[in-house]
Amino acid sequence: MIEIKKLNKWFGDFQVLVDVDEVIERGQTVVICGPSGSGKSTLLRCINGLEPFQKGDVTVDGVSVADPKTNLYKLREKIGMVFQRFELYPHMTALQNITLAPMKVRKWSRRKAEEKARQLLERVGIPDKADVYPANLSGGQQQRVAIARALAMEPDYMMFDEPTSALDPEMIKEVLDVMIDLAKGGMTMLCVTHEMGFAREVADEILFMDHGRIVERGTYEGFFNNPKTDRAKEFLAQILD
Amino acid sequence: MFDAVGRNFGFLMGGLWVTFQLSFFALTGGILLGMIVGLARLSKKPWIYYPVTAYVNFLRNIPLILVIFWFYFVMPILVGRSIDPFPSAVISFIIFEATYFGEIFRAGYQTISKDLVNASYATGMTYWKTARYITIPIAFRRMLPSLITQSIVTFQDTSLAFVIGLRELVRRTSIVDNLEVRSIELYGFAALVYLVVCLIGSQISHYFEEKGRKASII
Numbered sequence: 001m002i003e004i005k006k007l008n009k010w011f012g013d014f015q016v017l018v019d020v021d022e023v024i025e026r027g028q029t030v031v032i033c034g035p036s037g038s039g040k041s042t043l044l045r046c047i048n049g050l051e052p053f054q055k056g057d058v059t060v061d062g063v064s065v066a067d068p069k070t071n072l073y074k075l076r077e078k079i080g081m082v083f084q085r086f087e088l089y090p091h092m093t094a095l096q097n098i099t100l101a102p103m104k105v106r107k108w109s110r111r112k113a114e115e116k117a118r119q120l121l122e123r124v125g126i127p128d129k130a131d132v133y134p135a136n137l138s139g140g141q142q143q144r145v146a147i148a149r150a151l152a153m154e155p156d157y158m159m160f161d162e163p164t165s166a167l168d169p170e171m172i173k174e175v176l177d178v179m180i181d182l183a184k185g186g187m188t189m190l191c192v193t194h195e196m197g198f199a200r201e202v203a204d205e206i207l208f209m210d211h212g213r214i215v216e217r218g219t220y221e222g223f224f225n226n227p228k229t230d231r232a233k234e235f236l237a238q239i240l241d
Numbered sequence: 242m243f244d245a246v247g248r249n250f251g252f253l254m255g256g257l258w259v260t261f262q263l264s265f266f267a268l269t270g271g272i273l274l275g276m277i278v279g280l281a282r283l284s285k286k287p288w289i290y291y292p293v294t295a296y297v298n299f300l301r302n303i304p305l306i307l308v309i310f311w312f313y314f315v316m317p318i319l320v321g322r323s324i325d326p327f328p329s330a331v332i333s334f335i336i337f338e339a340t341y342f343g344e345i346f347r348a349g350y351q352t353i354s355k356d357l358v359n360a361s362y363a364t365g366m367t368y369w370k371t372a373r374y375i376t377i378p379i380a381f382r383r384m385l386p387s388l389i390t391q392s393i394v395t396f397q398d399t400s401l402a403f404v405i406g407l408r409e410l411v412r413r414t415s416i417v418d419n420l421e422v423r424s425i426e427l428y429g430f431a432a433l434v435y436l437v438v439c440l441i442g443s444q445i446s447h448y449f450e451e452k453g454r455k456a457s458i459i
Binding site: 045048050073074076077079080081083085087088089090091100101104105146149150152153 | 354356357359360361362363364365366367370374375378379382
């Protein structure tokens with residue numbers, strides 16, 4: 001379970017997160033949407049300690065991110081993360097990208113790590129790309145390798161930061177299909193995305209953020225058919241355009 | 242006309258061997274230390290950043306020959322016994338060249354996006370594991386042409402170690418010249434040897450530059 005309690009963060013004088021509260025239970029899929037600059041990505045980065053915050057706390061299975069005694073490296077092992085621009089290691093093949101952390105962090109043997117990596121490449125639909133460098137993969141393929149890389153650590157949680165917004169339209173589906181499959185398989189997921197089709201299919205809860213606050217929360221139907229704030233209405237009208 | 246060279250060829254080549262040895266240690270040590278210096282120059286911890294920056298700025302603004310001299314004469318006072326020219330020269334070169342390699346690595350690290358590093362952290366990799374497997378290898382490949390250029394400069398600079406009596410190529414050339422008194426031909430030969438080695442080096446640099454451009458792996 002991830003608990004976010006009264007989380008506040010500033011970049012200098014600018015407040016990016018304002019009193020964010022949220023509880024994510026095991027097995028849930030939560031979708032976060034909102035205009036750019038509303039603090040969605042920053043929120044994800046606070047949860048796994050990639051960004052420090054000044055007030056409030058986040059606990060992951062009871063372990064506090066704010067506590068200076070917490071080993072953040074250890075904590076991140078169980079939270080996989082997928083980035084907008086894939087962020088694959090350019091000097092390594094797809095397979096090497098996936099096996100690095102299991103071998104260096106979990107201390108798995110090369111054989112075990114590669115076996116797992118090949119299973120994951122199979123699962124994300126590109127078993128033939130194991131020995132290809134990222135520069136020679138399409139965006140959709142790169143993002144699927146990135147998902148496999150995160151899954152290789154056998155995380156309990158997965159966070160997605162706009163995983164499809166750098167992709168050409170025809171590649172969005174292949175990435176969403178993998179994510180839908182994961183969500184239906186019981187993975188606990190936190191997804192920053194504007195893909196409303198994805199949200200309709202798997203989201204247990206939708207959070208709408210604006211200016212660093214969660215201004216609306218609810219089920220897909222509740223949010224989509226009956227947004228309460230003008231800001232959310234405007235936003236929905238824009239993304240459905 | 243190169244008979245003076247011919248008569249002393251073995252002795253002179255022995256000097257080239259010393260030059261190669263000094264270059265090898267200077268480059269290996271300078272590059273390894275440079276990787277760390279480059280990281281320290283990007284550190285957000287003031288107690289790492291400021292001392293290392295001071296070290297870099299200090300050494301980059303004094304001539305190498307003074308570093309070699311100074312180290313050779315100061316070390317015996319500090320360690321309490323005389324020190325041979327070769328280890329003294331190796332240490333002087335490592336601490337001097339590391340500042341130049343450090344700046345090259347720093348530029349290389351800065352080409353790496355913050356989220357690429359975050360992607361590594363997000364899988365549980367520590368700062369040092371990320372440096373070892375991600376940041377340093379990528380910076381090394383991206384900066385390879387600059388690293389080779391600086392290595393060629395270092396190779397030429399090793400001739401300055403003759404001032405503390407190290408019998409490398411230039412020193413041995415001057416010893417032979419004292420006996421033979423054939424300065425133009427002897428120093429001309431030494432220059433030719435440096436020229437050939439450095440031209441080979443710059444061809445290697447050119448090859449990697451082209452390869453890097455074509456592969457676009459990085």
